[in-house]
């Protein structure tokens with residue numbers, strides 16, 4: 001498979017980059033952190049989206065070393081930022097199968113000097129679909145390190161509510177599909193309102209993804225959503241631009 005070889009070659013020659021998208025605290029209107037998002041600037045094909053290469057990287061197991069690189073690079077980068085700014089890193093369920101995930105996180109924190117409370121790990125509910133007990137044990141070990149755990153793409157799966165009962169998540173990220181039609185569809189509004197209320201009752205931070213308009217932002221603020229992320233502020237930008245983003249939205 002051509003793409004498989006290409007992925008392995010790209011990893012071996014350090015072709016991947018992390019870009020950073022701001023997370024904005026609604027109450028203060030300031031950046032509270034950045035989500036690290038993988039980018040593959042392909043020498044011939046141009047920028048390739050993670051949506052295209054992560055499924056293959058998971059299939060061939062490359063996501064384990066690639067995910068380790070992501071963790072280390074994101075922690076090293078965040079260690080240079082002001083100390084109140086956090087970094088969020090996406091974890092693949094395949095990384096949980098590798099069995100040394102906790103050691104990799106400990107090592108990434110120790111080598112970078114990043115305080116554990118500044119690292120947020122984002123998982124999707126697919127982490128619970130197989131090896132639920134083993135993965136829950138890993139999540140508890142991670143949380144004991146002092147890092148926080150976010151449930152990503154919330155609302156898009158099958159039974160998200162049951163996962164809130166099985167693990168004390170620090171944050172819920174409301175999938176952008178609900179934010180998209182906030183103004184147009186009352187059902188999306190009702191769903192976002194319900195998730196915000198749920199977060200408030202359970203003492204879990206709520207972050208809305210895919211915020212593109214001030215209308216959406218006003219609506220989310222009124223509903224008590226804690227944090228927003230989206231093109232209204234900025235898409236993911238190279239690490240070198242984090243300073244400028246902090247200047248604009250800091």
Ligand code: G
Nearest residue numbers: 036037038049050051054070090091092236
């Ligand atoms: O940035 P973008 O919207 O193109 O990301 C597409 C998808 O790829 C998102 O679902 C995002 O969670 C995922 N993704 C981006 N970076 C990483 C990463 O470092 N690790 C994993 N496992 N997924 C990532």
Ligand code: G
Nearest residue numbers: 090152153209210211212229230231232235
């Ligand atoms: O699944 P995850 O939430 O980790 O992926 C984030 C994805 O959402 C990235 O691919 C990122 O580029 C994309 N994204 C971020 N902000 C916006 C936005 O405001 N609108 C849209 N359509 N996509 C966004």
Ligand code: MN
Nearest residue numbers: 035090122152
């Ligand atoms: Mn995410």
Ligand code: NA
Nearest residue numbers: 152153173209
């Ligand atoms: Na998401």
